[in-house]
Amino acid sequence: MERETELALVEGLRGGDARAFDAIYDAYGARLFTFLARLSRRRDLAEDLAEETWLRLVANAPKLRPDTRLGPWLFAVARNLHVSACRSRLVEESYSASLIGLWPAGAARPSPFEEASAGELQGRLERGLAALPAADREVLLLVGVEGFTPGEAAAICGVTPETLRQRLSRARARLARAIGERCDD
């Protein structure tokens, strides 16, 4: 999104303009949901967290700074909501490694994620990502998938850029290993 467009949308949102909200939702809605789905590995939780993120955006709209960067703002809120959800619901612990997937365990039909992951590499990537620790997964999703700079990702995760770089390097190595191991299977 162009910076000028972003500034205009923030201004519109601060003034309560529904069209500005729609434009922001069109730009980030699917991306935010996909980020949360891959991060949480649960569609239902991802939908809840995405919804809460958008509600927080509009609730805070009048208080937004005119120079707010919408992407980092939205992803930081979404990421923090996921952390809170993990703490309160023990989501991570509730998942058995054998059931790792991007859909709720025990789903009666193949999930759209699984159907869409028909490509072999893509499927291996999705499974490799899902098997990583959440801290590794989030940095790969933010930098690798969403294209945030390491500095922006560090701000979103609330860590120093140096810590993020180390985490990113470790996560890339783990994912490469996971994909490689699955190739050998």
Place this chain on the structure above:
Amino acid sequence: MTEIDRVLSALPVYGPDRTRTARLRARCHGTLRDRSPTRRLEPALVIGACVAYLSGVIQAALLLYGS
């Protein structure tokens, strides 16, 4: 950009449930309407108009019956 980042950037984007999205949009529009600066001024304007009207009524009553 590393090889891992390159393949990650090619992963598809998925969408949330459409019905839920429509509901969410409507809810957010409503919240924005309620929180917009114009909307927040409305109660003050209504109260101001009421006070002005009552002042006028009292003034007229005093003029009529006061003397």
